[in-house]
Amino acid sequence: MGSLEAVIAGVGAYLDRGDIDLLRRADRFAVEVYSGRHRLSGQPYIGHARAVAEILATLRLDANAIIAGLLHGVLKQDIGVSESDLIREFGEDAAAMVVGTTRINRVNFDSSLTYQAENIRKMLLAMSADIRVLLIRLADRLQDMQSLEYFSPERQKEFARETMDLYAPLASRLGIDWMKRELEDLSFAYLKPEAYESLVSKMRTSTDDRQEYVDEVEKIITARLEKHGIKKFRILGRPKHLYSIYKKLIAQNIPLEKVYDKVAFRIIVVEVSECYEVMGLLHAIWVPVGGRFKDFISSPKANMYQSLHTTVIGPYGEFMEVQIRTEEMDKIANDGIAAHWAYKEGRAVSRDDARFFEWLKQLVASMQELQDPREIIETVKGELGGNKVYVLTPGGEVKELPHGSCPIDFAYAIHSEVGDHCAGAKVNGRMVPLRHVLKNGDLVEIITSPKQKPNRGWLAMVKSSRARSRVRGWLRQAEAEKALRLGREICERELRKHETSLKKMVKTGHIKKILRDLGANSLDDLLRKVGAGRITVEDIARDLQPPGLKAAPVAGPMPILDEGRRKSTSGRGDEPIVVDGMEGMLVRMSHCCMPVPGDEIMGFITLGRGVSVHKADCPNLLATDIRRRIPVAWSRAGGGHMVHVKVVAQDQKGLLVAIGSVIAAADADIVSMEASSQSKSGLAYFNMVVEVSGLEHLNRLLGQLQAIDGVIEASRA
Numbered sequence: 001m002g003s004l005e006a007v008i009a010g011v012g013a014y015l016d017r018g019d020i021d022l023l024r025r026a027d028r029f030a031v032e033v034y035s036g037r038h039r040l041s042g043q044p045y046i047g048h049a050r051a052v053a054e055i056l057a058t059l060r061l062d063a064n065a066i067i068a069g070l071l072h073g074v075l076k077q078d079i080g081v082s083e084s085d086l087i088r089e090f091g092e093d094a095a096a097m098v099v100g101t102t103r104i105n106r107v108n109f110d111s112s113l114t115y116q117a118e119n120i121r122k123m124l125l126a127m128s129a130d131i132r133v134l135l136i137r138l139a140d141r142l143q144d145m146q147s148l149e150y151f152s153p154e155r156q157k158e159f160a161r162e163t164m165d166l167y168a169p170l171a172s173r174l175g176i177d178w179m180k181r182e183l184e185d186l187s188f189a190y191l192k193p194e195a196y197e198s199l200v201s202k203m204r205t206s207t208d209d210r211q212e213y214v215d216e217v218e219k220i221i222t223a224r225l226e227k228h229g230i231k232k233f234r235i236l237g238r239p240k241h242l243y244s245i246y247k248k249l250i251a252q253n254i255p256l257e258k259v260y261d262k263v264a265f266r267i268i269v270v271e272v273s274e275c276y277e278v279m280g281l282l283h284a285i286w287v288p289v290g291g292r293f294k295d296f297i298s299s300p301k302a303n304m305y306q307s308l309h310t311t312v313i314g315p316y317g318e319f320m321e322v323q324i325r326t327e328e329m330d331k332i333a334n335d336g337i338a339a340h341w342a343y344k345e346g347r348a349v350s351r352d353d354a355r356f357f358e359w360l361k362q363l364v365a366s367m368q369e370l371q372d373p374r375e376i377i378e379t380v381k382g383e384l385g386g387n388k389v390y391v392l393t394p395g396g397e398v399k400e401l402p403h404g405s406c407p408i409d410f411a412y413a414i415h416s417e418v419g420d421h422c423a424g425a426k427v428n429g430r431m432v433p434l435r436h437v438l439k440n441g442d443l444v445e446i447i448t449s450p451k452q453k454p455n456r457g458w459l460a461m462v463k464s465s466r467a468r469s470r471v472r473g474w475l476r477q478a479e480a481e482k483a484l485r486l487g488r489e490i491c492e493r494e495l496r497k498h499e500t501s502l503k504k505m506v507k508t509g510h511i512k513k514i515l516r517d518l519g520a521n522s523l524d525d526l527l528r529k530v531g532a533g534r535i536t537v538e539d540i541a542r543d544l545q546p547p548g549l550k551a552a553p554v555a556g557p558m559p560i561l562d563e564g565r566r567k568s569t570s571g572r573g574d575e576p577i578v579v580d581g582m583e584g585m586l587v588r589m590s591h592c593c594m595p596v597p598g599d600e601i602m603g604f605i606t607l608g609r610g611v612s613v614h615k616a617d618c619p620n621l622l623a624t625d626i627r628r629r630i631p632v633a634w635s636r637a638g639g640g641h642m643v644h645v646k647v648v649a650q651d652q653k654g655l656l657v658a659i660g661s662v663i664a665a666a667d668a669d670i671v672s673m674e675a676s677s678q679s680k681s682g683l684a685y686f687n688m689v690v691e692v693s694g695l696e697h698l699n700r701l702l703g704q705l706q707a708i709d710g711v712i713e714a715s716r717a
Helices: 004-011 017-033 045-058 063-070 083-090 092-105 113-129 131-146 153-173 177-191 193-205 207-227 242-252 272-285 327-335 337-341 351-367 373-384 407-414 416-420 456-460 465-496 502-508 511-517 523-531 537-544 655-665 695-706
Strands: 234-239 263-269 308-313 319-326 388-392 398-402 422-427 430-432 444-448 577-579 587-589 601-605 611-615 632-634 641-650 669-678 683-692 711-716
Touching: 004 017, 004 045, 004 063, 017 045, 017 063, 017 083, 045 063, 045 131, 063 092, 063 131, 083 092, 092 131, 131 153, 131 177, 153 177, 177 193, 177 242, 177 327, 193 242, 207 234, 207 263, 207 272, 263 272, 263 327, 272 308, 272 319, 319 327, 398 407, 407 416, 407 422, 407 444, 407 465, 416 422, 416 465, 456 465, 465 502, 465 523, 502 511, 511 523, 601 632, 641 655, 641 695, 655 669, 655 683, 655 695, 683 695, 695 711
Parallel strands: 263 319, 587 611
Antiparallel strands: 234 263, 308 319, 388 398, 422 430, 422 444, 577 632, 601 611, 641 683, 641 711, 669 683
């Protein structure tokens, strides 16, 4: 556990005496309020608080952040310290961080999925307000993981899974590499204890051989650099952390002996130009591995990480990963954004520095549009985890995107309006389809069109949370507008039967009672629910018509066709369907029964997808809610319509050719066909989807198929 002396030693190099005195006062305050409180290990709670502060001192954070680390547990309900107490003692800045950290600590990941998602949303919102809140939380979580052995096995796994899924990726996203590695290895130990122990044991047995290899490589590199006049440099050879090795074992399904790059080398020089010079010298000594070179100096990551990465075939034919960077780059590579937010020249963290954390604010903004808790959790995991690609705008600006992103992701990374109207893209000067997968270093130019709009197919292509949430939001808005228009048509039609209208009901004030009875917040909300099928025609007839305005209902069934009916066809314009009393309505033919002109048909109002048209005797239709069925009719014949056809015949030579010839001669088309035969019965079975113009055409075709020699049955399936 931490000690006050360790904290003071950590901050002594960069805090002045006044700040150190304030830290000592905060420690005395913490000792008093934590008095009598212990961790599960039996150690006093103050030790944990000081350990958190010590980690924050390692990151060189300002005095207020370290004070907040010491006091991060004082606002718990049974302690009796209030926010106003903290403001009075240590100021608003430190108090605000303690409040933000306490709110995060209250997140309960063991409850329902919805509660978990909402708390993740709140947690990220608190983090985006002040990056130091996140750094305090990460330090607290690291200290918790270091003492996880005292928890129950169930709680250990819960803590480790939460850390692996959320906190380690957050540390990685901030560029705090050492913390990310430790969080992953600690989580790995509890999530896969047998694999962890086996890997530790195997790595331990190869320690001596690995050190000899490191010494040999360092000697070769040192000699080559000094020979070419590079005098000031450092070479670090360290084993990769256990979890990264384990992931490689699983991904490649290989034994540990086959993992060649178990050791990573880092060469740290003075000047940026020397980074490229060293890389050239390394490639002159050892053959570089194709596709493994990355230049993060000219194209830094979003968390400011800069370095050259290369993999070469080193001594004894082993793959060897090398990173080359300057001292300043190495500091940022280890501490990430914390290196930028560190205490500098006697000032606290500036709010202007928030631009370096813009990605988190964008993530929070996109999450505000999400409703499904699973989608929220998947979005966070997707945004934080996984590999990234770095692509360029025509102006040279770098955009970071999830691995597998397409030009649509890039367009939304530029601006929402650019994404909404993305009609095409050029990658490295060449036109590519929107589904094209972007690679590191690609130069991307987006072509927009005011006629282009997002469609549901984009959801299968995009990878970034920003693009996905924007497309979903646009589709929801479009569906809401469509449902509003459809609902208005349905309501006006129903009210006309009772000689009234929506306008009259609003004017008389009766609409308020209707909204209350049907659970709608507004008239538009009511109309959208009607259009989406959540409120039925019968609900309208029963509840929408005010008693004072009721007229005698029209006797007899509603006519299928009448002279005043307005027509509505599908968005494709190829389904000649009339929907009773409505226009501009989405219509689609059901695939279960495939109706054709001449069939008796009935419509079914689906949730947010318009009207699905079925044969009137379709079993699927008959199993639906009768209140959501609506009269429809064919407005004209002609055009192509798909229909299932079944043929059973004696299995004989030339049968397939004969069936195909008859269908072609009948001016019909085979869309798909499945054929099978049974040797015992000697029968052949053909299941086809055939395109015909209508019922009369279909019946004529079936008669011609039935006339083929050997055909036993030709019917509509």
